Amino acid sequence: MSTKAKRIEYAEIGGPEVLYLADIEIPAPAEGQLLVEIKAAGVNPIDWKIRSGFRGRRAPSVLPTGTGFDGAGVVVDAGTSSKFKAGDRVALNESPGTYATHLLVKEAHAHPLPDNLSFGFGAGLGIPGGTAYQVLKSLNIGKGDVILIHGASGSVGQCAIQFAKGFGAEVIGTASAKNLDRVTELGALAIEYGPDLKQRLEALTDKKITAIYDFAGADGVFETSYEILPDKSRIGTIVLGADAVEQGFLAWSGGSPIPLTAEESAWRAEAPDIAIELGAKGEFEVEIGLELPLSSAVEAHRLVEQGGVRGKIVLIP
Secondary structure (H helix, E strand, C coil): CCEEEEEEEECCCCCHHHCEEEEEEECCCCCCEEEEEEEEEEECHHHHHHHHCCCHHHCCCCCCEECCCEEEEEEEEECCCCCCCCCCEEEECCCCCCCECEEEEEHHHEEECCCCCCHHHHHCCHHHHHHHHHHHHHCCCCCCCEEEEECCCCHHHHHHHHHHHHCCCEEEEEECHHHHHHHHHCCCEEEECCCCHHHHHHHHCCCCCCEEEECCCCCCHHHHHHHHCCCHHHEEECCCHHHHHHHCCEECCCCCCCCCCHHHHHHHHHHHHHHHHHHHCCCCCCCEEEEEEHHHHHHHHHHHHHCCCCCEEEEEC
16 A cells, blocks of 8 residues: 655756655555655755756666655554554654655664654754764774864764764864854864964964864865874865865765775764764754755755755755
C-alpha cells in the first residue's frame, strides 16, 4: 500500500525558481527501510549547488528529483525486524529528498531523537555535524591543540567549536563583527576576520595555533592561514577543495578531487548519534536561524545561496 505525499522537486538544472511542490506516492518500506513523516528538513549549501549544476560531479542522473539530505520526523512504518517502531522520533542524515511530507529512508541513516530535542535540532545535524566531526578527526584534534576556525559562526563552524572543545582542544573562531557573540557563547575565543589577522591574533592571545579549519572560503584564506601556521598538513578546508589540493593544503568535499576514505565516511556517519547524546544532556546546540514552510523552498534556497542568515534554515512541511 502506498502513501500519498508532497515533496519539493526539480525537473531541470537551474536557479531556485526550478523548484516546485509535487504530489507523489511512496511505496511501503522494504526490508532495511523506514517510512518517515518529515517534521523538519535542514537546508544546506550543497542542496543549491547540486540543483544549480555548480557541483557537477553530483548532478542527478534522473529528473525530476527531490532535494535535501537532512531531516527529522516520526516513523510511520518499519519492517518487522527493525529496531524502530511506528511513532519513534528520528533524525535523518544522508537521506536524499528530505524536503517532503513523507520519505522512505535507509534505517542505517535514522538516529533516535529524544523527546527533549526539537525536530529542528535533528534536521540541523546531518551535514554540518558530520562534516565538522570528520574534519576534526582527520586533523587529529585533541587535548593540547589550539585550533583556529575560519567561519566559526556558521552551522558547520558552530558544530566544530563544540566537538573540538569536547576533544579537549582550545578554540579560536573568526566571524563577522555581528556574529562574534555567538562564537563566544559556544566557548571559543572570538576574533573578527579581515586584514592583519596574524597580528591581531598575536595581540589577542599568546597561545600557539596548532591547526586551522576553514569553513568560510574567503579571499586569501590559504595565504593568511599559512602565515599563521606554516604546516600545511594541519590546515584544511571544506570550501575551496580544488584550490587547496593544488596548493598542498588538505581538503574534504568542497570540490576536492580526493574522495573521503572509508574511515572518514564512518566518522561522518557516527557524528549525529554523538551530537544527539550530548544535546540530550544540554551539552550541544543547533542554532535555528529561520523556519519556513515547505512551500517556501525557493526562498530558502535563495537565502542560503546569498548567505547572511546565521544558523540553520529549516523547512517545515
